[in-house]
Amino acid sequence: xxxxxxxxxxxxxxxxxxxxxxxxxxxxGVFAAYAVWRWTGEAFRRTGLDEVVEGTTFExxxxxxxxxxxxxxxFLFAASVYGLAVLLAFNLVxxxxxxxxxxRVAELLPQVMIAIFAIIIGLILGDKAHLYVQERLxxxxxxxxxxxxxxxxxxxxxxxxxxxxxxxxxxxxxxxVLLAAYAxxxxxxxxxxxxxxxxxxAAGLYLLFTEPYVIGDEVRIDxxxxxxxxxxxxxxRVEANGEEYIIPNQRVFQSGIVRIRxxx
Amino acid sequence: xxxxxxxxxELVADxxxxxLFSPGTSRYESLSEEANVVVVSPDNDVDAESxxxxxxxxxxxxxxxxxxxxxxxxxxxxxxxxxxxxxAEVFDDGLDTVTRVRxxxxxxxxxxxxxxxxxxxxxxxxxxxxxxxxxxxxxxKGKPVGALFVxxxxxxVMNKSRPLSYNPFxxxxxxxxxxxxxxxxKEFSRLDGAFVISDGGKIVSAYRYLEPAAEGVDIPKGLxxxxxxxxxxxxxxxxxxxxxxxxxxxVRAFKSGELVLELDPEEY
Numbered sequence: 010x011x012x013x014x015x016x017x018x019x020x021x022x023x024x025x026x027x028x029x030x031x032x033x034x035x036x037x038g039v040f041a042a043y044a045v046w047r048w049t050g051e052a053f054r055r056t057g058l059d060e061v062v063e064g065t066t067f068e069x070x071x072x073x074x075x076x077x078x079x080x081x082x083x084f085l086f087a088a089s090v091y092g093l094a095v096l097l098a099f100n101l102v103x104x105x106x107x108x109x110x111x112x113r114v115a116e117l118l119p120q121v122m123i124a125i126f127a128i129i130i131g132l133i134l135g136d137k138a139h140l141y142v143q144e145r146l147x148x149x150x151x152x153x154x155x156x157x158x159x160x161x162x163x164x165x166x167x168x169x170x171x172x173x174x175x176x177x178x179x180x181x182x183x184x185x186v187l188l189a190a191y192a193x194x195x196x197x198x199x200x201x202x203x204x205x206x207x208x209x210x211a212a213g214l215y216l217l218f219t220e221p222y223v224i225g226d227e228v229r230i231d232x233x234x235x236x237x238x239x240x241x242x243x244x245x246r247v248e249a250n251g252e253e254y255i256i257p258n259q260r261v262f263q264s265g266i267v268r269i270r271x272x273x
Numbered sequence: 274x275x276x277x278x279x280x281x282x283e284l285v286a287d288x289x290x291x292x293l294f295s296p297g298t299s300r301y302e303s304l305s306e307e308a309n310v311v312v313v314s315p316d317n318d319v320d321a322e323s324x325x326x327x328x329x330x331x332x333x334x335x336x337x338x339x340x341x342x343x344x345x346x347x348x349x350x351x352x353x354x355x356x357x358x359x360x361a362e363v364f365d366d367g368l369d370t371v372t373r374v375r376x377x378x379x380x381x382x383x384x385x386x387x388x389x390x391x392x393x394x395x396x397x398x399x400x401x402x403x404x405x406x407x408x409x410x411x412x413x414k415g416k417p418v419g420a421l422f423v424x425x426x427x428x429x430v431m432n433k434s435r436p437l438s439y440n441p442f443x444x445x446x447x448x449x450x451x452x453x454x455x456x457x458x459k460e461f462s463r464l465d466g467a468f469v470i471s472d473g474g475k476i477v478s479a480y481r482y483l484e485p486a487a488e489g490v491d492i493p494k495g496l497x498x499x500x501x502x503x504x505x506x507x508x509x510x511x512x513x514x515x516x517x518x519x520x521x522x523x524v525r526a527f528k529s530g531e532l533v534l535e536l537d538p539e540e541y
Contacts, residue, residue: 224427224428224431225428227432236428236432238426238428238429239472239475241473
């Protein structure tokens with residue numbers, strides 16, 4: 010790391026010069042940290058992240074401490090830049106048992122930073138996903154449906170926590186096994202539940218691409234004869250004498266379809 | 274000012290229901306405690322029990338009130354003899370207008386029925402109407418155009434019409450309301466014939482010559498062949514038809530062979 014660069018430099022310099030250099034680095038570090046702090050705020054504003062985090066729980070919690078998501082992230086960036094400067098300076102003048110202590114910190118610092126970011130991003134993402142799912146389900150007036158947004162939110166929190174923990178080196182194997190079991194459960198249940206829909210969708214794709222029959226054609230599917238009114242990805246609507254048959258698209262494949270030409 | 278306040282009190286005395294156009298949550302809650310409130314707006318933001326969805330931003334208050342009343346009577350929120358106070362927004366500045374009206378003041382025009390009880394989905398009808406209104410405003414390259422859209426019951430409509438030329442929408446899966454469609458429809462509006470749109474909003478065909486039986490169609494005299502065809506096809510099928518008149522620039526909607534809605538595109 011940067012410590013390898015410092016080592017020969019330190020040997021080459023006299024103690025006084027090293028001390029002056031260290032002070033300079035400390036001062037420069039302050040400016041660099043400030044610049045990074047400003048830059049982060051600017052980047053937040055430009056990329057529109059400001060509006061993205063607006064109203065999330067994390068933002069609100071941050072506001073209670075008289076700061077904001079932007080403030081927290083900018084502070085973290087600035088702190089890490091300044092920490093680096095301090096590290097460099099201390100290393101130059103050999104104030105502490107640098108060789109034993111600081112390299113470990115230097116290794117751990119980025120990991121902790123990443124862990125913190127994983128947590129922040131996870132919290133915001135979870136909140137956003139919660140809102141989004143809730144919005145989509147708004148028209149479904151079903152009390153049970155309100156579990157879904159929470160489920161999505163906590164799943165994302167869980168994954169974020171997992172990343173953060175793994176990042177700082179805590180043993181997470183058990184948690185990952187749990188996650189795998191959970192994901193497997195969802196996939197399995199989903200596959201069982203959506204089997205018919207998937208089949209209909211696959212058949213529907215074929216029907217939409219090749220259009221073996223179109224709206225207005227007279228057809229017969231399974232003894233049901235009528236005029237095609239609508240073909241979408243899952244069902245075909247066939248109407249005859251005021252009766253509308255809504256036929257899942259895989260039926261069209263399983264039993265075939267008869268197009269009736271020239272009924273006159 | 275007491276005179277004015279008194280007059281306002283009198284205006285809203287003994288009403289059977291309050292119609293709230295473009296409500297805020299707090300306003301709705303405070304009103305609904307003491308009166309039968311019907312919310313008439315594009316979205317049911319306040320989760321009102323009595324709610325009439327406004328499919329278009331009617332600029333004209335009369336049209337808005339008419340739509341609200343027809344919707345409320347149809348849904349049984351109010352009796353058809355009810356006295357109604359309407360609280361509405363006219364000048365883009367929050368609720369600023371109170372009017373009083375009797376529910377049977379208007380002749381039932383069927384404009385609510387057009388949206389709510391047609392085969393096609395209300396959003397599809399709204400999208401088509403929006404396209405037509407825009408077409409009426411701008412015309413095609415500045416010149417006024419006419420257009421005829423038949424919405425819903427597409428299978429039957431297709432069987433009661435024949436192609437005038439190759440269908441530009443064959444093998445395409447565009448729906449009204451897709452972003453590019455307005456431009457596309459505008460370009461195609463110079464073609465003769467009708468557009469056919471399915472219940473779900475798919476544009477099935479352009480260039481269709483409608484061949485319904487025209488007997489017994491009762492539309493106002495003076496309207497041209499396009500309107501006659503529109504009226505007739507809606508009598509023969511369960512579709513509705515929306516027509517942009519080339520000569521006077523009005524948008525008219527037909528259902529079951531009758532004219533149910535007439536509006537001037539310039540007012541939207």
